[in-house]
Amino acid sequence: MLNGKKIVVVLPAYNAARTLEKTYNEIPFDIVDDVILVDDASKDDTSELGSKIGIKHIIKHEKNKGYGGNQKTCYHHALSLKADIVVMLHPDYQYTPKLLTAMCSVIAFDVYPAVFGSRILGMGALKGGMPVYKYVFNRMLTLFQNIMMGQKLSEYHTGYRAFSAEVLKSVPFDVCSDDFVFDNEITAQIFMKGFEIAEITCPTKYFPEASSINFKRSSIYGLGVLRTSIIYRLQKWGIGNFKIFKA
Template sequence: MPAYNAAQTLRSTFFAIPSGVADKVLLVDDASSDRTVEVAKELEIQVIEHPHNVGYGGNQKTCYMEALRQGADVVVMLHPDGQYDPKVLGDMVAAIQSGKGDIALGSRFLAPGAARKGGMPWWKFLANRFLTTCENLVLGLHLSEYHTGYRAYSRRFLETVPFLRNSNDFVFDTQILVQAAAFDFAIAEVPVNTKYFSEASSVNFRVSTVYGLKTLAVLGGYLLHRLGLKSRLFKH
């Protein structure tokens, strides 16, 4: 769980995780100003605290490196803000363990109309559709979306791709999926319900716009890589 100011939603998210699915829950706190760390410790969740805020991508780097250090075979990223349904966590793990892919994405778009029914703002919906179309065209894939924050990765994948070279901000999520394509890893999708509400973490229009532009830049860098102008993001 990459966490930032998630004290209000952490408890309910944690208790919604199906029993027997996760061997261990790890929370990395990115210098929250609320009681996220205290709540996590009350729940007996293992906590790693960043002394200062390093960003969403930087938080994920700590999560994955620590999970690998502890011997995890499958690592699931679940936001502690309650936006994504923890009940499908088992389906995410099963998709990897059954060999469907080394990455499993919790997609809000597999079920028709699910994203809008869950409260996704119209401008995020349109941006998601535009960027996903661009990514499918550039990467030669047929995913229903690339911008979910609900993801599972195999140990083999995380030990192969150079994710530590990625950005510390939100575009980390784009970079790691483009790396998956560059290294020929299969990506599975699992339908997931989502909900948008005031306590859930959600980036604003300005940050989302910057994220969208950075996503297009990553795709451009990947195309140049394919044309011979090699990028360190897409090679060992």
Template structure:
């Protein structure tokens, strides 16, 4: 692509029961910083779909609940089909500060990074004051440290739900074979590192409130174990001990046609 040609930016929203927060989320996005917003609804029983259509979003729905990771898969497939050069994942729960989207996409547009994450944690005081539960803060710190050591990265946080990808990342990684649950996110990071993409992050203020999506303590524990499993597969594949299919390149069948 010509470096002077405007790149198409598509925001994707994996949604589940987001009726109460969707309008505020969309209205908080700066005008002119995107070309299209795609919302994929994962069998919500509220009016998420109707609200999204009223807001003029491109809406896709699942007939059965696919899970957080499964929902993202369709988000990315549809964004690539729409010709997106840069894909922003923004949760429709109004938790992340959407005003910073142009800042994050700038890193990818300029080629500084291929994959950007919004880091919710800068200092312990700031994270806890913002409403992050203590158990989540502690587990986040520990898992991020382990991820950085294993993957050779220096991320402030490896578990953020705010992400910006260049299309080549999602065209290279066989993400359709990833987990359908929350561990999908960690798998994508490990896959991006394995395939040599440049990762970066920057501070992203967040809000914790009753309507914001969250993960329970039990699910957090399972998530942590699955991350460790993913990192184990990364080590085994990197050192050619036992190759995991998680790190294969997307085949012609996996790739999304434009």
């Protein structure tokens, strides 16, 4: 709890056995009330390891649903536990759990309703090992998205995100993609509902054990991002009524 707000950390996992324990051990349990692990039909022993290290809430998908499908299960379960603040932390140890307290404070003290950990604020993205092509696409896509959505985020592509329960309940995230572009679509939904998103500088870490999407999957994601920003603008102009922005 922080300022009387219940904090739930969700770990969307796929083949995360090599990094799960390290990630889990760095979670600040002085403020975090519950941790949920959703194992997306991993081929390794992610969920077995999860129960061994003491994670109480473990859900295993029978079939792989994808990164977005995984997050849907995460958020529904977190809301069913009556979370006030929900933080997505990748279990591949690419984002430091040590920033959780800072991110949650922003929401717990009602400064902003959502917070992203940004690898682009600061100078460390390339030094931290982000592949050059991912860095270049991150910057170009982010510029395009800021123009299309009239916002000023430093990056839309971070996997480190904290939301108030109000934000998660306000956006119809179930209609978002089950794939990686989920992150982008939910961000667009949040802006469409008029919420603001804060950012905190987050160190970048790429290392062999971390999970990382390849060039092909990244390109599919990039096209999805372009589509999301274009339909956002069209919806704002009243040209069309797109599924992710209905309701």
